[in-house]
Amino acid sequence: MKICERLSTLNVPDVLAPFGKKITTAAEFDAVKPAIQKLLQEEEYGFIPNKPDSISVEVINSDSKFCAAKATFTKYKLTAKYGEESTEFVFYSVIPKAIPEKMPVFVHINFSDAIPHKYQPTEEIIDNGCAVFTIYYQDVSTDNNDFENGCAKLLCPDRSAPHAPGKIAIWSWAIMRVIDYIETLDIYNPDALAVIGHSRLGKTTLLTAAFDSRVKFACVNNSGASGDALSRGKGGESIKDITKKFPFWFCPEYFKYADKEDELPFDQHFLISLVAPRHVLTGTAKEDTWADPQNQYLALTLTDPVYALYGSNGLIHTENMPICPEYLPDGDCYYHLREGSHYLSRDDWNNYIKYIKARI
Numbered sequence: 001m002k003i004c005e006r007l008s009t010l011n012v013p014d015v016l017a018p019f020g021k022k023i024t025t026a027a028e029f030d031a032v033k034p035a036i037q038k039l040l041q042e043e044e045y046g047f048i049p050n051k052p053d054s055i056s057v058e059v060i061n062s063d064s065k066f067c068a069a070k071a072t073f074t075k076y077k078l079t080a081k082y083g084e085e086s087t088e089f090v091f092y093s094v095i096p097k098a099i100p101e102k103m104p105v106f107v108h109i110n111f112s113d114a115i116p117h118k119y120q121p122t123e124e125i126i127d128n129g130c131a132v133f134t135i136y137y138q139d140v141s142t143d144n145n146d147f148e149n150g151c152a153k154l155l156c157p158d159r160s161a162p163h164a165p166g167k168i169a170i171w172s173w174a175i176m177r178v179i180d181y182i183e184t185l186d187i188y189n190p191d192a193l194a195v196i197g198h199s200r201l202g203k204t205t206l207l208t209a210a211f212d213s214r215v216k217f218a219c220v221n222n223s224g225a226s227g228d229a230l231s232r233g234k235g236g237e238s239i240k241d242i243t244k245k246f247p248f249w250f251c252p253e254y255f256k257y258a259d260k261e262d263e264l265p266f267d268q269h270f271l272i273s274l275v276a277p278r279h280v281l282t283g284t285a286k287e288d289t290w291a292d293p294q295n296q297y298l299a300l301t302l303t304d305p306v307y308a309l310y311g312s313n314g315l316i317h318t319e320n321m322p323i324c325p326e327y328l329p330d331g332d333c334y335y336h337l338r339e340g341s342h343y344l345s346r347d348d349w350n351n352y353i354k355y356i357k358a359r360i
């Protein structure tokens with residue numbers, strides 16, 4: 001099937017006319033980005049907490065013989081201060097000892113604090129000449145309706161407010177704080193900073209990249225509903241499904257769109273477009289129909305005109321919908337539809353790393 005046939009059945013808002021007036025230049029799109037960000041925060045994710053007045057980072061422990069002494073492992077505690085108040089979370093890094101001239105630095109928000117982990121093949125990442133910082137997302141705040149624990153207690157004082165941050169916005173805030181720290185390090189290369197996350201943490205990765213231009217590569221793995229997939233006409237998980245099971249990921253205002261996708265004044269390609277002209281890497285999987293690889297592809301291709309404004313290729317693709325296996329690595333965005341199920345695999349990592357290394 002052709003992309004245009006698929007889109008002709010969906011009433012998708014034009015990202016180049018997000019508030020009616022047609023945008024024709026990159027400068028105009030830059031100027032409208034804050035209003036799109038506001039819209040997405042008001043209607044979907046809630047307001048990402050502000051940058052703190054200051055952060056401080058303390059080393060808890062380190063191991064210079066990590067990965068056969070090829071790398072140094074460090075565990076840190078980050079404290080974010082707002083006036084007299086503060087909140088904290090731990091995070092980790094594994095940094096190769098032989099630092100290549102151009103080294104991708106990943107921030108991986110993960111489902112575990114185990115390093116290595118099935119979703120973080122740490123030794124391979126190091127051997128590939130990359131550094132990786134890891135946040136275990138539930139060290140920031142738990143993955144449930146409890147907004148009294150971790151950083152949520154300070155950052156979301158009134159969960160009942162219509163635009164209160166959901167947990168995705170709070171996890172995203174934590175990634176930004178780790179980037180604040182990375183910026184102070186000698187290894188920081190502004191052209192080589194990547195964020196990676198899988199599934200709900202892929203949604204978190206995309207939100208972070210959309211709001212933080214320090215993220216040059218957003219590796220959005222199997223993120224699907226309310227992440228990188230178009231909500232209109234979506235197969236698998238709908239807004240109704242996700243807001244019923246995971247209401248705490250979003251702001252309360254989002255619930256009104258359950259079964260009312262057509263009433264959204266945006267769709268998920270608005271979120272992806274905020275990353276332009278930086279790189280979005282979308283990983284999808286054939287068996288991950290709950291995420292909907294076809295709608296993930298549609299959302300990314302709908303950002304083509306935005307990338308074009310910046311003189312960028314965006315995703316290089318044909319006019320057809322993807323058929324597995326599909327690997328599209330040649331543009332300024334990346335998409336793959338691989339065999340297999342919902343997972344952040346070594347192959348996924350290797351594909352993202354290869355793409356990034358070719359561009360730094």
Ligand code: GTR
Pocket residue numbers: 198199200201223224225237242
């Ligand atoms: C599912 C959820 C998806 C996805 C996934 C995950 O249960 O419905 O949106 O985020 O969890 O995070 O593993």
